Amino acid sequence: MAKTALCEVADQDLQASMAAFFRSLLALDEISAVMVPMHLPAKDMVMQTLVTDPEALDAVDPLAPSFPMNAARLVSRLTKRPAGGTVAVVLRPCEIRALIELVKLKQGLMDDIVVIGLDCPGAFKNTDYRKFAANEPETATGRFLKGALSGETAFGDGVEVPVACRACTHPVPHGADLSVGLFGIDIDKTFLVSAETEKGEALFEKLGLGEQEPPAKREETIESLVAARTAFRDEMFEKIRENTNTAEKLSAYLAGCINCYNCRVACPVCYCRECVFVTDVFDHDPYQYLRWARRKGKIKMPTDTVFYHLTRMAHMTTACVGCGQCSNACPNDIPLVELFTATASLTQAAFDYEAGRSLAEEPPLSAFKADEYADVVEITH
Amino acid sequence: MDDFEPTIIAFVCNWCTYTAADLAGTSRLSYPTNVRLIRVMCTGMVDPKYIIKAFLEGADAVLVSGCHPGDCHYINGNYKARRRMKLLKAILPQYGFDEKRLKLTWIGASDGIQFARTIREMVAEIKTLGPNEAKHAAVV
Incomplete structure (x- = not known):
């Protein structure tokens, strides 16, 4: 006590x-x-x-x-x-x-x-x-x-x-x-x-x-x-999942994103010194934009918005504590914390992990065992 | 839907599955041409963003295939790949990418027959599943 x-x-x-x-x-x-x-x-x-x-x-x-x-x-x-x-x-x-x-x-x-x-x-x-x-x-x-x-x-x-x-x-x-x-x-x-x-x-x-x-x-x-x-959160999760359950809906949800990356700068657990999204990898040549636009008829500018947010989800949601600084930092008021906490609840559940719960639990993507998660491997004959 | 030819992006490791694909070729086994092989040194280097990018660019399915557990050339790269697969299978279905479109398999270097069969089965499955809807959406 x-x-x-x-x-x-x-x-x-x-x-x-x-x-x-x-x-x-x-x-x-x-x-x-x-x-x-x-x-x-x-x-x-x-x-x-x-x-x-x-x-x-x-x-x-x-x-x-x-x-x-x-x-x-x-x-x-x-x-x-x-x-x-x-x-x-x-x-x-x-x-x-x-x-x-x-x-x-x-x-x-x-x-x-x-x-x-x-x-x-x-x-x-x-x-x-x-x-x-x-x-x-x-x-x-x-x-x-x-x-x-x-x-x-x-x-x-x-x-x-x-x-x-x-x-x-x-x-x-x-x-x-x-x-x-x-x-x-x-x-x-x-x-x-x-x-x-x-x-x-x-x-x-x-x-x-x-x-x-x-x-x-x-x-x-x-x-x-x-x-x-908890009741408020669960209702929020349900609503956000309904609103973003296809790539098209997710894209619409993020439509106001100007790729300023403030959400990433404000995020306490996004700790990379240099994020891949600001490297030369994303410094596309002009002809590439035209090629993409031709293939789909139209593309949102700036590009790579949904790609950025989905990648951030993969990189940091196992450590997301839901502090809401992403939403606080967004200049266009995109409700990001709903999206990221809802995703975090899925990824943390997948690894039976809770961000911030204990210093002793290893972060899901820092650890691995020889025999685990057979459910994600296709059985080969 | 009969004329639907899926595009499958396959990240295959240099030491096992790529070698198996090579063996399938030199053994003159045939498999559908829907798959685009990307040779990587190890499945452990396949960052989730490669897979996400493939789907957003309209891939109908993504295959990641490496060495059997215990056989990784770099000792444990395939275990890391498996964790990332677990992660992506928690995220992507929520945003409309069917879990069935994302597969992880272990195919050893001597398994040319297995490689050809895996691709055949995967193409058949994705054909019944239909195209990835993100292909035509104004998503970037």
Whole structure:
């Protein structure tokens, strides 16, 4: 059983109390830096920030409904070689799961970090966050949490919790060393801190957190939240499968794609240094376009759109954690997360694998055995 | 449908299935001309995108064929090919590419007869299945 404590929230100001919590964490000798979302002065953007000065933590706001990128990529950068200190990284559940995938794909290490996970009520897409925070950036997080924790998804003016978050069945961090709980907690008074690993327990002791049980309704709240999201997700899968079940329908679904590859850049688990789609392989000669057009009568320009998305599905869906950054990054609002999570559910099921579930499970395409999957081999006489 | 002649793209490994195809030829065995052989050094180098591209360009079926388990020239390339086949068979049927159009077989270097029979059977099966609909769709 994990050790848990209820940390007091002073003056109903969760943000200030979180700042105090991170300040006490950074004061520990073991922790050299904290990477945590913080309000940046210009334009009120909330971005991950690497902080070493405890006095510079006032503007931290890890629960802001802003999710400009999946920070697993940043952790991968911070850990590819020893950094000379331990960094506490504050991550949403989908960021932790993406990080687990990246570590297994040899794109990062867990050794020099402490993962602080957050209960995640979701976060807006970038354009929606700017709209929501405009005029009143100070109150944005409070307004959001109040609604989101009681199950609201629409926040007026067309601002809503994105599909990826509403379909996410992992609202509680898994794989963190320490986690911060909000569900089923009266966040005007307290927030929950629990130690999930040995590393986490050591910090828990050092921080001098008392031991209190979480309120009984926490488990219940989480269960009903997951049930509702699972139902939403299953319905979404059914709809997307119906809408894309032929090559023609898939092509129509992706018709607005301009091959900007933002979805791939934003994807935390698409980790190739150079994607094949930006290499000379796809730098076609002009005569090739004409030849293709002649053969079919017409071709969509730019070309290779469906090819790109199907290839990406083959290359990354076994590691897809459904964070929704692909949809967030699309300039033409193609609903990509529906497509990719639906495909990921098929490919991960095929290998009895779940992205982000465990550091111990090998990624499906990194492992193989002599005797397996006879079902995909034609019997030859 | 009687005049439908399918196009089958076959990725065959240098060491086993390509050699078997060669043997079929030198043994003067006959098999339908619907198949376009692409010789690769190992089935383990067949990236899923090659297969996806073949289907999007209108191939009616794709065959990947290499060495029997345990016989791979590179020790385990065929096991990797098998995992990728498992992966593609989870993805492609969802987007309208019938699973029957994608096949993986093991045909050893001495199996010229087997190679010719596999192609004959595959062509017959794809003829009954009809053409890949993506061929004429405005899909790129």
